[in-house]
Amino acid sequence: MSEGDKPLSTTPSSAKRADARRNERALLDAAASVFVTDGVDAPVRRIAAAAGVGMGTIYRHFPTRADLVVAVYRHQVDTCAEAGPTLLATAASPFAALRQWVDLFVDFLATKHGLAAAMRNDPDGFSALHALFIERLVPALADILGAARETGEVTADITPYQLIRAIGDICAGGERVDPEYDARLTIRLLLDGCRS
Amino acid sequence: MSEGDKPLSTTPSSAKRADARRNERALLDAAASVFVTDGVDAPVRRIAAAAGVGMGTIYRHFPTRADLVVAVYRHQVDTCAEAGPTLLATAASPFAALRQWVDLFVDFLATKHGLAAAMRNDPDGFSALHALFIERLVPALADILGAARETGEVTADITPYQLIRAIGDICAGGERVDPEYDARLTIRLLLDGCRS
DNA sequence: GAATATATGGAGCGCCGTTCCGCTTGGCAA
DNA sequence: TTGCCAAGCGGAACGGCGCTCCATATATTC
Known part of the structure; x- marks a missing residue:
């Protein structure tokens, strides 16, 4: 034309x-x-x-649907990521900060019905959200995990990416209300497993 | 009429x-x-x-789709459940048996693309499969977990149901091929977290 | 006010799960 | 062997979904 x-x-x-x-x-x-x-x-x-x-x-x-989801949740993800340094500075120990930060992340996922599951079901479609998580959350967790490793509180050879994904998967399963199942307990045990 | x-x-x-x-x-x-x-x-x-x-x-x-899935996989589920006593008798310790049995279960899930995810996504639709798992696998795991607790190898206050669900959720997340992520490592850490 | 790039809305397409009912057929009685 | 009929079958049809496409409407510029 x-x-x-x-x-x-x-x-x-x-x-x-x-x-x-x-x-x-x-x-x-x-x-x-x-x-x-x-x-x-x-x-x-x-x-x-x-x-x-x-x-x-x-x-x-x-x-894509993910573009919309990312736009909606970007602010909350940022808040979670930025809480990392603060927790590290105020918590009793790096491992305590780790626990608190993970709690924060779990809280975020808990209020988003089906978010974790949706990301898992359609990883390609939600690659933008995945990227947002990698970009913001993984570094935040890496700092805390690194600090906890320096004090010897964490000895397991697990990467920040692995850990955050495991937490996401566990939350995805716990989204459904089920009095018999408590995702937070599983996560607590997993964190314990990261110690010596 | x-x-x-x-x-x-x-x-x-x-x-x-x-x-x-x-x-x-x-x-x-x-x-x-x-x-x-x-x-x-x-x-x-x-x-x-x-x-x-x-x-x-x-x-x-x-x-329902679940009826079909249950019919297809029932035999494999039975095999997995029945391996419990054998492992308990032959493994070096109850905790070793626990690890081996969990490996078996993970193997089963690993070859069923999307099984764990499908069960999570549509729990109502797959309630029959869920029931099959509860009926066959939870008791099998309960025996092993109980034995490991008696020897003091496991101290965490986790139910067989919780543990098997956590494993299922973690596998659901690990089904997608991702060189960065290894579901079995997460599960190993989780089991370690169940020890003192 | 006219011109035009920009943005809009919803009809339409293909795929899905599921239902429903007229037709077919296996198996029994005579 | 034949006739009968309930058990079984197939696939058209329906509603809901994600997503595309383009005739139409509108904001903006001159």
Whole structure:
């Protein structure tokens, strides 16, 4: 069609249109609310309806479900990651800080029905979320784990990535309410297993 | 319709028709083969096609997917459960037997792509499989765990159910190939955490 | 006010699980 | 051997899903 030689006299596409920004915000708010009630597996249609937009709009702003999930939870993930140094400074020992930080992470997962499971079920689709975790959480845990290893509290040869994934998997299984099963107990035992 | 006073001269309905039995066998074989290649989440249509039967037939014999899965794996589950006493008798110690039995269970799960995940994702749908596990595997593990506790090798206050579920969850997460992650290492640490 | 890139919405497609019912067939009685 | 009929069968059909596509509407610029 076009020869594509149009000069760029208009504002370079860096600024989005006002309605586009408004819809993106509406989508984020709606998704956050729907995720709480219906879980992160909520039908795309429902999220679009809650935001009062059409299917096309949601896919334009968030090509994959993971993009939406990442956008919604990025702030909370950051908060969790940033708590690492603080805990390390205030806790009685690095291992205590490790326990507290893991608690924080578990709390985060616990309020996100199906998040951990969804990530596991569709790792490719949620690769962006996976990347966010690697990028923010793994380094935070690495610091704490390293400190605990320096004091000799942790001797097991486990990587931060392995540990955080194990915790995620265990939480994924514990999301379902079951009085017989307590994911936190399993995690406590796992942490104990990391000691000598 | 009928008044129900028909005398029972015919064979009581306990015996199924020959073609029905043939189809059930064909479905079991087809499902076992499809599960290996496509995972336990394989579309129902595909299984029906592989068995050369229609949709109605598969639902007639196995009203839920879990019924089919249970039928396919029951034998392997039994084998795993029955290995418990043998291991306990031959292993160097109850804790060693525990490790070996858990290895067996992990092997079983490892060859069933998506089994553990499927059970977690749809616990209601797979309640029959869940029941099979509780019925066969929990007692087997309980014996080993009890023996290990008697010798003082295991001190943690964990129930057999909790332990087997934790292992299942960890395997569910480790099913995806990922050179960075080794589910067996996590499980080893967890077992270590069960010791003093 | 006109022009145009940008953004929108929802119909439509393909895949899924599951149901339902008209047709087929195995097995028994006569 | 034949006729009968309940047990068994197949697959069309339905509703719900994720995702795409493009005619239409709108914000923005000149």
